[in-house]
Amino acid sequence: MITGLKWLNLLVRFILEICMLIAIGYWGVVTGNTVLIKILLGVLGPVVYATIxxxxxxxxxxxxxxxxxxxxxxxxxxxxxxxxxxATGQNQIALIFALVYLLNRLLLTFWKQT
Incomplete structure (x- = not known):
């Protein structure tokens, strides 16, 4: 059973990583003043994060x-x-994301999955 939970935790981590990229892209689109800036920030933000x-x-x-x-x-x-x-007004999503991240990080550390 623990093995299944460990795999689930790794899956949650992957989903968190994808959500991180989506959040940065969303911020770029919402923050930009013009269509060009919205597209640039919405695309380049996630690209920079994914590269790092x-x-x-x-x-x-x-x-x-x-x-x-x-x-x-x-x-x-x-x-x-x-x-x-x-900052973009997604307070509840930010809170849920933070809590899931913290739980995931704790389990990754506890199970030595890093």
């Missing part, structure tokens, strides 16, 4: 960060996604 994740955070990244560096970058990425949700 791919280079330093992904499980198979060649230069994967470890320890406090990993946690620091993770907190910046997820924390900023939570903040932009709040």
């Amino acid at each position: 994740w791919g280079f330093w955070m992904a499980p198979k990244a060649k230069r994967r960060l470890k320890g406090v560096w990993f946690l620091g970058v993770e907190l910046v990425l997820f924390g900023s996604a939570i903040m932009v949700l709040y």
